[in-house]
Amino acid sequence: MVTTIDPARVAVLIPTLNEADQIEAVLSQIMHGDAVASRCTVIVADGGSSDDTCAIVTRLMRKHPNLHLRHNSQRIQAAAFNLLLTPEFDGIDFAIRCDAHAAYPQGYVSDLVHCMLEKEVDSVVVPMDAIADSESCFQSGLAWVADTPLGAGGSPHRGGNVSGYCDHGHHAAFRMSTFRKLDGYDVDFRTNEDAEYDKRLTDFGGSIWLNSDVRIKYFPRKTASRLWRQYFRYGEGRARTCRKHSIKPALRQMIPAVHTAVCLASLAVLPITPLLLLWPAIYALAMLSCGILIALKHRSICGLAASVALVTMHFAWGIGFLSRLMKKTPKSFFPQPAE
Known part of the structure; x- marks a missing residue:
């Protein structure tokens, strides 16, 4: 088994947009104490931040010669990571994708490359464990419920504890030879670019390994409005992937869409009969009960925010999915930059 890693063949890329509060901590977590990350190419691909993100990275570049700042004119994450497809990075064999809204364990980069070499796979994905990083009561409630079956729908990369081959997960490491053959991410996707890539990868015969021993901490949204926008885009992205590849969504993805459709239909026929309000009433009671149970479990009133x-x-994802599914033209759908 190959155990020696040449840092010159590894690149880490971090897409950013107004991440002044997190970027220094993320870079420190990634590079400190990691024999590979401290010497490989580390790129912050910034989508036009209006805060001090670029100034912070520029200052850190004086301390870390392997750190670089690049401009991502398209602003979206897919375009940022596709910067590695340019001839400048032809010598890179392994690429690591990181997120500024997360916390990373020491040795993250080295562990991922070792895993990719050991398993001889095309991609390595990792579980995300949602935690609150502020005093936001809403964020705490969301973090407590985000990785549960009611939140993530039982997705194995959301709090999962079992390693193995899979069809999709949170993107962490890539074999660049395969990434190049597949022309990288589809930049028409502002969200769900990861699942869309994984679909092409598995159709190509590539392999994905979920490594549950290498975990990251994910900081969810702090307000309901930002969570709504995030999950509306997630629903849109999933529908777009389904349409592009003519595939059916998984059961856990169909549930919020069907639930949303039933609730909207119930409201539409309310003047005719109130009987169809039975399902929304049951759902509301279930969500309220869940919030109460979370509050009791964590002994915090913030648990009630889990209901919200x-x-x-559920509704943001469902409405996003249904609205995108009903659109006729699959192109030019995401004109605005991601948050």
Whole structure:
């Protein structure tokens, strides 16, 4: 088994947009104490931040010669990571994708490359564990429920504890030879670019390994409005992937869409019969009960925010999915930059 890693063949890329509060901590977590990350190419691809993100990275570049700042004119994450497809990075064999809204364990980069070499796979994905990083009561409630079946729908990369081959997960490491053959991410996707890439990868015969021993901490949204926008885009992105590849969504993805459609239909026929309000009433009671149970479990009134978070996630994703599914033209759908 190959154990020696040449840092010159590895690149880490971090897309950013107004991440002044997090970027220095993220870079420190990634590079400190990691024999590969401290010497490989580390790129911050900024989408036009209006805060001090670029100034912070520029200052850190004086301390870390392997750190670089690049401009991502398209602003979206897919375009940022596709910067590695340019001839400048032809010598890179392994690429690591990081997120400024997360916390990373020491040795993250080295562990991922070792895993990719050991398993001989095309991609390595990792679990995300949602935690609150502020005093936001809403964020705390959301973090407590985000990785549960009611939140993430039982997705194995959301709090999962079992390693193995999979069809999709949170993107962490890539074999660049395969990434180049597949022309990288589809930049028409502002969200769900990861799942869309994984679909092409598995159709190509590539392999994905979920490494549950290498975990990251994910900081969810702090307000219901930001969570709504996030999950509305997630629903749109999933519908777009389904349409592009003519595939059916998984059961856990169909549930919020069907639930949303039933609730909207119930409201539409309310003047005719109130009987169809039975399902929305049952759902509301279930969500309220869940919030109470979370509050009791964590001995915090913030647990009640879990109810609001769940309702927001379910309806935002469902409406986003249904609205995108009903559109006729699949192109030019995401004119605005991601948050």
